[in-house]
Amino acid sequence: NAAEQRFIARNPKSKAIYEKATESLPGGNTRSVLFYEPFPLSITSANGATLHSADGHAYTDLLGEYTAGVYGHSDPVIAQAIIETTKKGLNFGSHHEDEGRLAGLIKQRFPSIELMRFTNSGTEANLMALAAAKIATGKKKIVVFANGYHGGTFLFAGGKSSSINVPHEYLIATYNDLESVYELIRKPENKENVAAIIVEPMMGSGGCIPADRRFLEGLRKAADESKAVLIYDEVMTSRSHSGGGIQSQLPMELRPDLTSLGKYIGGGMSFGAFGGKRSIMDIFDPRHPDSIKHAGTFNNNVLTMAAGRVGLEQVFTPYRAQQLHATGDKLRQRLQDIGRGTLMKVTGVGSIMGIHFTRTVLEDIKSHKDIVDSDATLSNLLHLFLLDRGFYIARRGFIALSLALTESDLDGFAKTVQDFVTEHRQIL
Numbered sequence: 001n002a003a004e005q006r007f008i009a010r011n012p013k014s015k016a017i018y019e020k021a022t023e024s025l026p027g028g029n030t031r032s033v034l035f036y037e038p039f040p041l042s043i044t045s046a047n048g049a050t051l052h053s054a055d056g057h058a059y060t061d062l063l064g065e066y067t068a069g070v071y072g073h074s075d076p077v078i079a080q081a082i083i084e085t086t087k088k089g090l091n092f093g094s095h096h097e098d099e100g101r102l103a104g105l106i107k108q109r110f111p112s113i114e115l116m117r118f119t120n121s122g123t124e125a126n127l128m129a130l131a132a133a134k135i136a137t138g139k140k141k142i143v144v145f146a147n148g149y150h151g152g153t154f155l156f157a158g159g160k161s162s163s164i165n166v167p168h169e170y171l172i173a174t175y176n177d178l179e180s181v182y183e184l185i186r187k188p189e190n191k192e193n194v195a196a197i198i199v200e201p202m203m204g205s206g207g208c209i210p211a212d213r214r215f216l217e218g219l220r221k222a223a224d225e226s227k228a229v230l231i232y233d234e235v236m237t238s239r240s241h242s243g244g245g246i247q248s249q250l251p252m253e254l255r256p257d258l259t260s261l262g263k264y265i266g267g268g269m270s271f272g273a274f275g276g277k278r279s280i281m282d283i284f285d286p287r288h289p290d291s292i293k294h295a296g297t298f299n300n301n302v303l304t305m306a307a308g309r310v311g312l313e314q315v316f317t318p319y320r321a322q323q324l325h326a327t328g329d330k331l332r333q334r335l336q337d338i339g340r341g342t343l344m345k346v347t348g349v350g351s352i353m354g355i356h357f358t359r360t361v362l363e364d365i366k367s368h369k370d371i372v373d374s375d376a377t378l379s380n381l382l383h384l385f386l387l388d389r390g391f392y393i394a395r396r397g398f399i400a401l402s403l404a405l406t407e408s409d410l411d412g413f414a415k416t417v418q419d420f421v422t423e424h425r426q427i428l
């Protein structure tokens, strides 16, 4: 089609770089989510909220590295911390002060996390959180939600698109449907065997679908009933509200036993963490002779610890988190208004959102069911349209705002989406 032809003509260098990579990477790719047809753009540098491509085009970055990029590109405070840290040596093979300091800052924001451990990614954090739940309960089965995503090895989308999941005994329930959870955990064969319920308080990869509050409250009761560990995967949503995640909106007694974190909390470096109740996390205390060994060469790497610490201390303060959340709510509202009466629908929480194209004009998207059947052709068209006008989002319509974006960036983006809707009105 014309939009794709134009994309190809505008980006010969990206095309060549991508084709070269196909010689040594399967499909030229090492992160499935970053591939799109006809080939992905090659980004060579970035600053603030701007990405620069190999072909010399500039893009306003609204993808925000799938939420890891909350600080924008090369935030001066974080960049300085990384440079200074690098000068002092990288691989100590030792304990160092920033570990405890970063952990302390995270604890302040997530009071349900009494003790935590660091990992290198959100995937690994979930791997460990599930292991901890199984050890703590002595049980095996894990309740997950269809279309949930907890990392490349925990993808419950079903069908052929599934990844290679870590083998657990999964019980797959329906998101925002408490009955489906009770049905599973009350089955005679499951009743005494559920180790954990793991949930994203907003389904991220599954389409930015927020959990109903009642659902979250009910999961707490369901976990208590089956003496299972309730795990919130806040890898994506930890930026919400004042930076204390979606759980910050719940009374303490309804919060999870364990939480997994990742993305921006490492200041833009590789990061993951899991933590929660002392009674569970104590199994990792190496002072106990029978403690569980949890290793990882880079768990406490000095760059992540330093970048993460200054980021939380000085940049993504609770106040700025709150502001970003409000900015996101406002933008989503505006995009929803633009889409009203068309096939375009916008979901999300705060600064994280997804633009979807449903097959019929729905009032609202309530569940993943409304999204599964969404129109990929229209998403592709919007993506190419936005790239052509200098806005970078994920092909599937995913957006995560950063602190570097200005009012005028967001205004320009909303106007461009409006132009798209106007120009494509006959097919929307």
Ligand code: PLP
Binding pocket: 066, 120, 121, 122, 123, 124, 126, 149, 150, 151, 152, 200, 204, 205, 233, 234, 235, 236, 262, 263, 271, 272
């Ligand atoms: N959990 C959720 C909810 C996520 O969205 C992601 C990544 O997108 C992960 C876990 C995995 O994190 P990572 O990519 O750092 O392994």
